[in-house]
Amino acid sequence: MPGAQERILRRRIGSVQNTKKITRAMELIAATRVVKAQQRANEARPYAEHITQVIQDLSAAGAEVDHPLLRPVDEVRKVGVVVLAADRGLAGAYNSNVIKTAEREVQAARSEGREFALVTVGRKAKGYFSFRHYDLAASFEGFSENPDFEDAVAVAARVVDLFIEGGCDRIDLVYTKFISMGSQEVVVRRFLPLEDSATIAEAGDETATAGFEFEPSASAVLETLLPRYVESRLFAALLDAAASELANRQRAMKSATDNAQELIVKLTRKMNQVRQDAITTEIMEIIGGAEALSDDKTDPEELILSHLDSDPFPPLTTHGVGGHHAGPDQT
Amino acid sequence: MPLLVELVSPERIAYSGEAKMVICRTTTGDIAFLPGHVPFIGVLATHPVRVQLDEGGEIVIAVHQGFVEVSPPDEDGATRVTILSDVAELADDIDAERARTAKERAEEALRTDPDDPEARAALVRAEVRLSVVGANA
Numbered sequence: 001m002p003g004a005q006e007r008i009l010r011r012r013i014g015s016v017q018n019t020k021k022i023t024r025a026m027e028l029i030a031a032t033r034v035v036k037a038q039q040r041a042n043e044a045r046p047y048a049e050h051i052t053q054v055i056q057d058l059s060a061a062g063a064e065v066d067h068p069l070l071r072p073v074d075e076v077r078k079v080g081v082v083v084l085a086a087d088r089g090l091a092g093a094y095n096s097n098v099i100k101t102a103e104r105e106v107q108a109a110r111s112e113g114r115e116f117a118l119v120t121v122g123r124k125a126k127g128y129f130s131f132r133h134y135d136l137a138a139s140f141e142g143f144s145e146n147p148d149f150e151d152a153v154a155v156a157a158r159v160v161d162l163f164i165e166g167g168c169d170r171i172d173l174v175y176t177k178f179i180s181m182g183s184q185e186v187v188v189r190r191f192l193p194l195e196d197s198a199t200i201a202e203a204g205d206e207t208a209t210a211g212f213e214f215e216p217s218a219s220a221v222l223e224t225l226l227p228r229y230v231e232s233r234l235f236a237a238l239l240d241a242a243a244s245e246l247a248n249r250q251r252a253m254k255s256a257t258d259n260a261q262e263l264i265v266k267l268t269r270k271m272n273q274v275r276q277d278a279i280t281t282e283i284m285e286i287i288g289g290a291e292a293l294s295d296d297k298t299d300p301e302e303l304i305l306s307h308l309d310s311d312p313f314p315p316l317t318t319h320g321v322g323g324h325h326a327g328p329d330q331t
Numbered sequence: 332m333p334l335l336v337e338l339v340s341p342e343r344i345a346y347s348g349e350a351k352m353v354i355c356r357t358t359t360g361d362i363a364f365l366p367g368h369v370p371f372i373g374v375l376a377t378h379p380v381r382v383q384l385d386e387g388g389e390i391v392i393a394v395h396q397g398f399v400e401v402s403p404p405d406e407d408g409a410t411r412v413t414i415l416s417d418v419a420e421l422a423d424d425i426d427a428e429r430a431r432t433a434k435e436r437a438e439e440a441l442r443t444d445p446d447d448p449e450a451r452a453a454l455v456r457a458e459v460r461l462s463v464v465g466a467n468a
Contacts, residue, residue: 040342040343043342043343043344044341044342044343046337046339046344047339047340047341047342047415050339050400050413050415051415053400054372054398054400054415057370057372057400058372148342149340149341149342149417152341153417211369211370211403212370212371212372213369213370213371213372214371214372214373215357215358215359215362215371215372215373215374216357216358216359216373216374218372220374221372221373221374221398224374224398225398228397228398228415228417231341231417232341235341
């Protein structure tokens with residue numbers, strides 16, 4: 001019979017092994033998805049670039065428009081904070097990093113005597129803030145890993161509404177920027193009001209040429225273009241956040257798998273030791289017993305041999321017996 | 332002097348290739364672009380965009396609002412027409428059945444409330460989709 005301790009260890013090894021299988025699977029899933037997410041972020045780039053290009057051309061043509069999205073801020077009384085976090089956990093410090101940064105933003109606004117409005121994307125952010133009784137102006141969930149453009153449009157609509165109708169004088173966007181597979185960084189970006197079109201234009205490459213024709217007019221084009229620009233910026237942030245989430249999850253699951261492996265090795269060693277101890281104790285008990293019974297045999301070595309020959313051990317379970325005949329080396 | 336056409340949606344580049352002529356409808360009316368067209372930026376209406384290919388034939392794309400930009404000729408003298416649209420669908424991507432039911436639904440909604448702007452927009456979208464599918468069939 002394996003000892004009680006040995007049985008417990010065996011069971012633990014089994015459970016760690018199962019956990020390892022799960023984390024390994026999650027790691028592989030995250031790895032394939034992060035590639036896809038990166039690809040989507042790349043595919044979305046031409047649109048954002050073209051929109052910036054068009055704004056640049058418009059600005060070169062001297063389009064001016066008094067659009068509410070461009071309304072400059074004199075005094076910021078109310079700040080909107082948009083947090084992009086994940087729907088699911090098991091992504092290392094991904095959620096807590098971005099959420100903590102957002103909370104700091106909110107606290108900063110509060111300590112400066114400003115009001116704030118909080119918009120969360122992702123179930124984890126919503127859970128965190130509603131648990132702490134923050135007022136949520138809006139929350140979105142269900143697409144953090146794989147955002148569609150429609151999702152970006154929905155979020156952007158709400159955020160723009162907060163800015164124009166909700167009295168927010170500034171909207172900040174807190175999300176995790178995807179720099180590379182190995183590095184992601186939480187950033188706080190001003191989302192609204194937009195810089196004027198000249199500033200946006202400077203962000204693009206310098207190939208602006210005048211001489212464009214506009215239909216219906218430069219200002220009208222700019223006016224319809226700005227909301228699209230907002231959406232495309234938010235979409236880019238969502239895609240970045242999704243890629244970061246998956247990269248973080250992959251890393252977290254990789255280290256979980258490694259830890260599980262390490263734990264298995266450790267526990268197996270422990271289990272073997274315990275097993276051998278039990279065997280040794282058992283042998284000692286038998287020898288002691290035999291010695292007490294047979295007084296006529298004085299040579300202890302002879303005693304063991306005759307004991308082994310004449311009276312085999314009662315059948316033990318399959319494992320743990322092996323050491324007996326080979327001769328225990330750790331008695 | 333080729334005419335390069337690119338159809339860019341927020342999620343990806345839906346189409347890119349050379350063409351003979353591009354015909355689309357802006358909010359103020361139809362306009363066609365030939366190679367060497369003057370630089371132009373326009374706001375598109377919900378309407379099919381027709382791309383006539385060099386080797387004959389025509390691609391029709393359902394565009395639900397967006398922008399069209401004709402860039403000045405680049406070094407090779409190529410004129411680049413870029414169509415930016417939230418929703419741009421090639422005929423193959425359109426589910427005709429779904430468009431038909433959407434059309435019926437929108438018509439139904441308009442009967443009860445003829446001023447419902449959402450239903451009106453939905454009707455236009457469905458009609459554009461159907462006309463694109465029809466044109467390519």
